[in-house]
Amino acid sequence: xxxxxxxxxxxxxxxxxxxxxxxxxxxxxxxxxxxxxxxxxxxxxxxxxxxxxxxxxxxxxxxxxxxxxxxxxxxxxxxxxxxxxxxxxxxxxxxxxxxxxxxxxxxxxxxxxxxxxxxxxxxxxxxxxxxxxxxxxxxxxxxxxxxxxxxxxxxxxxxxxxxxxxxxxxxxxxxxxxxxxxxxxxx
Numbered sequence: 605x606x607x608x609x610x611x612x613x614x615x616x617x618x619x620x621x622x623x624x625x626x627x628x629x630x631x632x633x634x635x636x637x638x639x640x641x642x643x644x645x646x647x648x649x650x651x652x653x654x655x656x657x658x659x660x661x662x663x664x665x666x667x668x669x670x671x672x673x674x675x676x677x678x679x680x681x682x683x684x685x686x687x688x689x690x691x692x693x694x695x696x697x698x699x700x701x702x703x704x705x706x707x708x709x710x711x712x713x714x715x716x717x718x719x720x721x722x723x724x725x726x727x728x729x730x731x732x733x734x735x736x737x738x739x740x741x742x743x744x745x746x747x748x749x750x751x752x753x754x755x756x757x758x759x760x761x762x763x764x765x766x767x768x769x770x771x772x773x774x775x776x777x778x779x780x781x782x783x784x785x786x787x788x789x790x791x
Contacts, residue, residue: 612639612640612641612775613637613638613639614637614638614639614745615639618637618639618745619637621745623716623731623733623745623747624710624712624716624718624731624733625709625710625718625720625729625731625747625749626729626747626749628709628720628727628729628749629720629727629728629729629749629750629751630749630751631751632749632750632751633750633751633752633753633756633759634748634749634750634751634753634756634759634760634763635747635748635749635750636747636748636760636763636764636767637745637746637747638745638746638747638767638768638771639743639744639745639746640743640744640771640775641737641741641742641743641744642741642742642744642775642778642779642782643740643741643779643782643783644740644741644742644782645736645740645741645742646714646715646734646735646736646742647714648742648782648785649734649742649744649778649782650713650714650734651683651688652664652683652778652781652782653717653732653734653744654687654688654690654711654713654717655680655683655684655687655688655690656732657687657696657697657698657706658696658697658698658699659696659697660687660696661679661680661684661687662677662678662679662680663679663699663770663773663774663777664679664773664774664777664778664780664781665678665679665773665774665776665777666773666776666777666779666780667780669773669776669777670777679777681781681784682785683785690708690711690717691708691711692708692709692710692711693707693708694707694708695707695708696708696719698721700721700723701723704721704723705721706719706720706721706730707719707720707721709729710731714734715733715734715735716731716732716733716734717731717732718730718731719731725752726750726751726752726753727750727751727752728748728749728750728751729747729748729749730746730747730748730749731745731746731747732744732745732746733745733746733747744775744778746771748767
């Protein structure tokens, strides 16, 4: 895998696009957009996305990184039917603190998953949007919107770096998983 594939940034058109949930935190003090492409159709990616989360399938990192993570915190490497029934209003625990959670406020199977949360005074939304990219690929666009943010520069720089690294891990881990699932389906 080429590192450049993992570091794919959203296009100017993607950055400018209105996404579901943008109106929930508006105006936003900080907006973080990330994007990457997977070589499988959106319907193959969706079951992996819908099961993400603490107490669910975990967070996807590549195998090389997961070797450094305790077994109990590693992401699943298969689709688990128990985690496929996510619905609007469901609350998913987050790693952002003991009481941190995300609430599903929008969900269109195969298209997008929209979360909202409040951390202290800061409200946020996080969307994972899937779009077809050609005949058999998926463009995944993630957008995090936050407001109010007291220290915008710190959030943009330090928070942005953390967000970039976690999304790079997600992209690489998800690529491994969908590739392995495709190999199993062809066997």
